Amino acid sequence: MATILTDKQIRDMLEGKKSGIRIEKYDPKSKCVQPASYDFRLGKKAIIPNHTFFEKDGTKQIESREVNVEEEGEIKIQSGGYALVTTYECVELSSQYAGRIGLTSSFTRKGLILLAGPQIDLRF
Numbered sequence: 001m002a003t004i005l006t007d008k009q010i011r012d013m014l015e016g017k018k019s020g021i022r023i024e025k026y027d028p029k030s031k032c033v034q035p036a037s038y039d040f041r042l043g044k045k046a047i048i049p050n051h052t053f054f055e056k057d058g059t060k061q062i063e064s065r066e067v068n069v070e071e072e073g074e075i076k077i078q079s080g081g082y083a084l085v086t087t088y089e090c091v092e093l094s095s096q097y098a099g100r101i102g103l104t105s106s107f108t109r110k111g112l113i114l115l116a117g118p119q120i121d122l123r124f
Contacts (some may be wrong), residue, residue, distance in 0.1 A: 004036050005097075020097055024090040032089075039104060043086030044070045048077065082115075 005013075010033050013021040023038065032039045051063040067075055069085075077083050093099055103114040 007033050007035050010038060020094045022092040024092075025088055037102075038089075038091075040091075041088040042069055042075075043088045044068065045086055046075050047084040048075065049082065077112075 009018070010021065011028070012018045014023055014026045014033070015028065026032075030041070032041065046067045046069055047064050048067055049062050049064040053061050053063075055061060067083075069075060075083055075085070091099065101114065101116045103112060
């Protein structure tokens, strides 16, 4: 039977009181721990495709640019476009836990969707 962790359980693990979850760059002051989740922050870089074209042999090519999010402060995605982004944190789960990645409702209401695997693989 699966159990969803509470914010207290998540904090206890992140602060070393219990084992099971590690998050690199966790900051207790960041307010990333939510009632039953952890909100990851946008990482330092993103890749945004500029142009898609096909070679004579039919091979699809995508020209893209890397955005330094830290310097620019934001990412602009054209309507119908996409971006590949990194997270500021890196998560590690023990074998007794699985994680699920979702998009916060505030971004969903702005028209964004998240295309990602359904769960976080364990690392230790």
